[in-house]
Amino acid sequence: MASPLKITFLGGLGEIGRNCAAFEYEDQILLLDCGLMFPDHDMLGVDIVLPDFSWVHERADKIVGCVLTHGHEDHVGALSYLLPDVSFPLYGTEVTLGLAYPRIEENGLLGRTEFNEVRDGETHQIGPFSCQFFAMTHSVPQAVATAITTGQGTVLHSGDFKIDLTPVDGRLSDLSGIGAIATDPGIRLLLADSTNAGSAGYSVSETEVGKVLYDLMHRYRGRRIVTACFASHIHRVQQIADAAIEYDRKVATLGRSMKRNVAMGREMGVLHIPDDALIDIEEIDKYDPGEVIVISTGSQGEAMSALTLMATRESRWLNVGEEDVVILSSHPIPGNEHAVNKVIDKLTRQGVEVVHSGIEDVHATGHAKREELKLLQSLTHADWFVPVHGEYTHMVHHAKIAEQMGTPADRILVCEDGDTLVLDDDGLTRGDRVSAEYIYVDGKTVGEIGTSVLRDRQVLGEEGVVTIVMMVDLDRREIVSGPELITRGWVQEVESADLLAEGAKRAAKAVNDSLSGGGNADQVGKAARKAVGSFVNQRTRRRPMIVPVVLEA
Structure with missing residues (x-):
């Protein structure tokens, strides 16, 4: 009985970017891609988004290498953020390694890795993983599909691909090579690019x-x-x-x-x-x-x-x-x-x-559309199928394509970031989930910005801020000065003096009530914030951030 193969998805499933998966076999781990994601418009102040590498950090001594399918930033761009903590060799084609090299060099991390060039059709043994590389056409040269073979058979990862029959460099997708391994030894699990699964027809050359x-x-x-x-x-x-x-x-x-x-x-x-x-x-x-x-x-x-x-x-x-x-x-x-x-x-x-592309055909997608995905399905005859690389809708579309092409529905699993799969002698099952949170990079700050900070930034950007400043004497239970309302982005202070004055009166009443009831500085601040927040919403139907500042005399 062979050891089980575990596959953990750290990014790239349910989004465009952060592509990273981990293959674990006989207590050793092979990473496949290590990418970043560009922020959405609501991720205010965020420069890039990374996978949550905490799972990798905890198993740093087990990492035997990282296979890079191609050189796009969403597949190689996070290496410079992982290599400071986890050292491992890289495997990729000449162009892929060439595109990954500058960021690693700029961050002084060349000593944390080594670059192992692979060529089309070659097989490399990386720990217990036998990896064979197949040429695939994409929007960057020298992209590859990777067949990863262990005691649990062969898992084929398509990488990002399209089937371009007239590529610029003449390097065709190696469909015959993939067909050969599909026949012998056979493909137990197919993981394939889903980006254009919802688009009919074929991609343009x-x-x-x-x-x-x-x-x-x-x-x-x-x-x-x-x-x-x-x-x-x-x-x-x-x-x-x-x-x-x-x-x-x-x-x-x-x-x-x-x-x-x-x-x-x-x-x-x-x-x-x-x-x-x-x-x-x-x-x-x-x-x-x-x-x-x-x-x-x-x-x-x-x-x-x-x-x-x-x-x-x-x-x-x-x-x-x-x-x-x-x-x-x-x-x-x-x-x-x-x-x-x-x-x-x-x-x-x-x-x-x-x-632009809305006026002239000045762009061609690098991702396979429905008919090309059908061709890959018919070529591989995989026992199991998991769509990867795409938003959740794309992966659901891809799952339907696989079922249409003959893969039984109970042998298709649609996964998300953080999911773990276990491939053993009995088949493919779901394992325990791991953390797959977004890790935000803001300037040189990595991971210290969470969703609560982004929500605060969104409120500040859309609704503004109202600061309530006051000084209180807790011993005498009275207000020494204030409260004064100072605002940015809520209303014009000069033109809304009466509104601010009325808000200050509401705050003063709430503060006096809290002081009379024995409230401490924290309780006084909360009372003022609640009163002003209610007043602001009532009068303007807006919800700026309310920040009480309580000084003790």
Whole structure:
């Protein structure tokens, strides 16, 4: 009888981001991905969101490695937050490791890990886990699916993927390799990308975007063009550069990560831009507008990104206007729509012509749609299926696809962050749940901001704050001075003097009643807060934060 295989989902199930799963076998653990999530609009002041790594910290001595399926931040971006506490080697393709390297280096963590390059089709033994890697097409080069084999058979994790039959680099998804292991030894459990499970049909090939880019270069001859896309989308960068060079434009990069990734891609041979076609961003004013193209970061409307700085006229490199065209060669990540729309609006106010995916087909998804997911289901014939990577609705859609393709409903499990599965000789069952809370990063502060702080920030941002300041003599049971109401974001103090005065009277009555009843400073403050809160809500139908400040004489 083989030991059971436990799979713990620390992130990525029920959200877009924080992808991280742990495979535990014979008291050793293999991590698969270690990603972050970008904050929703209501996560005020939060820079990024991490998985709750407390479960990993408690088992630090059992971690034998981390397999990285591809180089996107939602799969590798949290490494620099985990490696200070847990040391382990990394396994990934050359480009994946290259994209993960800078953050690890910047944080001085190179001594906490080692980089093990894997190639398509190779098998690596990582502790008790035999891991075979299969090429998969995605929106970043060298993505892989991973077959993890233990005494409990083979678990196949698709990674993020689409089935692109005409990829930019010619590297096709290794469907034949996956089909071979599905036949022998067979796949006991399939974990597969669910992002586009609710979208009908097939995803569009990345090369189709290239055709649109060529058309746009022709249409906007003589005008300066700025394109924005993910810095990791090297295939998109390649197609932008190809189209630009075809129309005799010089290529300049803007944004630290874009410049770094272009250099890395050229060095690795996965990005082909001739030396004489590249210029430094400082040189663009030497050329006529129709002779240059700028490839920029900021396609998601990030606050300090190169494109946002252009939109707010704060860029040190570019001042855009009526003669410029901005092409957003991307689609907003869920939650980023508002930020992207703000950037588009600000650019438009400057007279810039903005082209985005709602106008032209300047973006192609990197995730498989329903027909491609059906193909993977029919190819793998897995005994059990668990949809991963996506919001809960996406995973439910994917579960229905699996059932439609012949997987029995009782062999499909829809899980969430914190769920644990146990694969043993009898099949797949649910285990105990673990903590999978959001860990918020605000500046250099990690994990000290909880949901209560975010609620306070939301109240402050939407309703304002009212501070009640008073001095009391607890021995004599009387008010020495105040109460005085000071407000920010609730009402205009100058224009609402009568309202504030009436609120102060209500507070004074409540404080005197509390003092007469023998209340201490804490009880006096609570009485004032309750009275003012009731008054404020009654008079304005608003609920600002009420903060009592009680000074003792």
